[in-house]
Amino acid sequence: MNNLINKLPKAELHMHVEGSLEPELMFKLAKRNGIELPYTSVDELKAKYDFNNLQEFLDIYYQGCDVLRTEQDFYDLAWAYLEKAKQDNIVHTEIFFDPQSHTDRGIPFETAINGLYRAFDDGQQKLGISFHIIACFLRHLPEQDAIDLYPDILKHQDKILGIGLDSSEIGHPPEKYERVFAQARTDGFKLVAHAGEEGPAEYVKQAIDLLQVDRIDHGNRCLDDDILTAQIAKAGLALTVCPLSNLKLKVVPSLKDHPIKSMLKKGLLATINSDDPAYFGGYINDNFQQLADAVGLNDNEIIVLIENSFKASFLPQSIIDIHLETLNSI
Ligand code: HPA
Numbered sequence: 001m002n003n004l005i006n007k008l009p010k011a012e013l014h015m016h017v018e019g020s021l022e023p024e025l026m027f028k029l030a031k032r033n034g035i036e037l038p039y040t041s042v043d044e045l046k047a048k049y050d051f052n053n054l055q056e057f058l059d060i061y062y063q064g065c066d067v068l069r070t071e072q073d074f075y076d077l078a079w080a081y082l083e084k085a086k087q088d089n090i091v092h093t094e095i096f097f098d099p100q101s102h103t104d105r106g107i108p109f110e111t112a113i114n115g116l117y118r119a120f121d122d123g124q125q126k127l128g129i130s131f132h133i134i135a136c137f138l139r140h141l142p143e144q145d146a147i148d149l150y151p152d153i154l155k156h157q158d159k160i161l162g163i164g165l166d167s168s169e170i171g172h173p174p175e176k177y178e179r180v181f182a183q184a185r186t187d188g189f190k191l192v193a194h195a196g197e198e199g200p201a202e203y204v205k206q207a208i209d210l211l212q213v214d215r216i217d218h219g220n221r222c223l224d225d226d227i228l229t230a231q232i233a234k235a236g237l238a239l240t241v242c243p244l245s246n247l248k249l250k251v252v253p254s255l256k257d258h259p260i261k262s263m264l265k266k267g268l269l270a271t272i273n274s275d276d277p278a279y280f281g282g283y284i285n286d287n288f289q290q291l292a293d294a295v296g297l298n299d300n301e302i303i304v305l306i307e308n309s310f311k312a313s314f315l316p317q318s319i320i321d322i323h324l325e326t327l328n329s330i
């Protein structure tokens with residue numbers, strides 16, 4: 001591992017906590033909750049982690065969520081991620097969770113948020129990792145489902161900083177969520193949306209113009225539109241890029257073809273993130289390392305990407321400045 005990648009403190013801004021459910025923990029929670037998994041072993045499960053597109057991954061990902069039943073399950077899930085985050089020298093993380101993937105199975109919203117919050121709060125105390133939680137709407141469901149869920153999110157605004165949009169992108173453009181995002185903005189939530197992962201540049205444009213997002217998750221396809229790319233760069237709107245996810249979901253044919261250098265050259269505030277590390281074969285440092293090896297990132301580019309992770313975070317500017325000074329002093 002490149003020493004710099006290991007050594008530098010960093011922020012992670014795009015990580016679905018349900019996507020950090022390692023197969024071993026999935027089996028452990030299934031046993032604890034008396035659930036029979038449709039796989040007989042970890043190896044049989046891992047053999048399914050061979051995806052041709054986003055939907056093939058999502059089908060397995062939602063199935064995996066079924067083992068999460070109790071507050072302790074959510075705690076254990078988040079704690080396992082935090083231990084990996086500590087190893088990778090993450091000092092701040094902004095994590096996603098998908099409330100509807102739990103409430104639709106009859107798991108109360110409180111069970112998920114209380115377990116996650118307690119773990120991240122402990123992580124802050126014991127591991128020194130600060131955090132924000134972002135609740136995502138599943139875009140393949142009707143907007144009305146998001147509107148119905150929203151009061152639960154609002155009730156827990158003391159624990160939830162932002163609202164996001166994820167799941168199956170094509171056929172579910174950001175405009176579908178304009179009303180509920182407008183309400184969330186009025187209520188003071190930060191806003192993000194997955195856009196331009198599989199969907200076209202037009203979806204990135206809609207996320208910016210109609211949802212008025214503060215950050216774009218993935219955003220790769222904005223590169224198809226030069227004018228839009230220049231606007232995003234000028235506005236300093238960040239992209240949370242996920243290299244191993246892009247590889248595993250065939251957003252890029254190989255890591256060598258990953259557009260990260262072109263993103264940086266065009267002045268985009270790009271960051272590196274793990275997305276669903278248990279499913280895509282690596283946590284944040286693996287994403288940095290494999291990308292650096294494939295496209296030949298130099299030390300300066302690695303430093304810029306790590307600086308960007310703080311600049312693009314939702315931390316107060318005074319705290320961002322402290323992190324940047326620390327980076328400067330290493
Ligand atoms: N894209 C869209 N939805 C998701 C993803 C992703 O990469 N991971 C979990 N939900």
Ligand code: ZN
Nearest residue numbers: 016166194275
């Ligand atoms: Zn994602």
